Amino acid sequence: MxxxxxxxxxxxxxxxxxxxxxxxxxxxxxxxxxxxxxxxxxxxxxxxxxxxxxxxxxxxxxxxxxxxxxxxxxxxxxxxNLPTATPVMTVSHNSVQYLLEVKPGEAGKVEFQQTIRNVFGLGPEDVIELTFGCKAPGTGEQICRGAAAAKPSLLPALLRSLHAGRKGSRQQ
Missing domain, CATH: 3.30.40.10 (Zinc/RING finger domain, C3HC4 (zinc finger))
Structure with missing residues (x-):
């Protein structure tokens, strides 16, 4: 490295x-x-x-x-130089925003998808399609969208959760 x-x-x-x-x-x-x-x-x-x-x-x-x-x-x-914290991602659907924890790895992905299913009342047969947006820390400028933004979306989510002191999933 x-x-x-x-x-x-x-x-x-x-x-x-x-x-x-x-x-x-x-x-x-x-x-x-x-x-x-x-x-x-x-x-x-x-x-x-x-x-x-x-x-x-x-x-x-x-x-x-x-x-x-x-x-x-x-x-x-x-x-x-981030301390250890769980990122919180904003998920918007039908003009309603939800703050959901995002954990790393495959287990975190499965848990996040299950949370999405629970929040929006989706069954196992329903297909989940997510579009990610990533804003630059500090400026808020939209710098990437789509599937490529999934990984970098976690950094602003983590920064936001650390700044606000959030420690769990909450609905706005």
């Missing part, structure tokens, strides 16, 4: 550039948002900017590898 190298320990930035800046947002590094070099490329990036870039690239090679030097990138979830 790739590791993040602080800019101070990485190769020197081009002499023409007075101060290093993030190649995604062009902002400087500071104590709150340090710049790192996750690959062999000469330009640094904020870890959260890189994570957002990777989220926008879900399902493509840029999610896991640098598009310029092709080196493996760190997992985008590490940018948020």
């Amino acid at each position: 790739a590791s993040l190298v602080p800019v101070s320990a990485a190769r020197q930035i081009a002499d023409t550039e007075a101060e290093p800046s993030c190649w995604v947002c062009l902002g400087p590094g500071d104590q709150a948002q340090t710049l790192v070099q996750p690959c062999r490329c000469p330009r640094p990036v904020h870890q959260t900017c890189l994570a957002r870039w990777q989220l926008q690239s879900v399902g493509r090679s840029e999610e896991t590898a640098c598009r310029f030097c092709y080196e493996e990138l760190p997992d985008w979830r590490t940018a948020y």
Whole structure:
């Protein structure tokens, strides 16, 4: 797995550039948002900017590898230093929203589908089709939709549940 190298320990930035800046947002590094070099490329990036870039690239090679030097990138979830918590996903149906826990793995998927069946009164013969949307943490910008958004949808769900202090399924 790739590791993040602080800019101070990485190769020197081009002499023409007075101060290093993030190649995604062009902002400087500071104590709150340090710049790192996750690959062999000469330009640094904020870890959260890189994570957002990777989220926008879900399902493509840029999610896991640098598009310029092709080196493996760190997992985008590490940018948020998340404590252990169960993500809560918003499920909308007929203009009613439900907050449902989402657990990892195949067992979590089966449990989530059973919860959907129970909430909406569906039988085992009914087919469940879900469309996922994923909004970028911090900005709320819609960055992916469809089946490819299922996995990255869990991060904003987790961030939302941690922020709100939710600990279970609730109906709004």
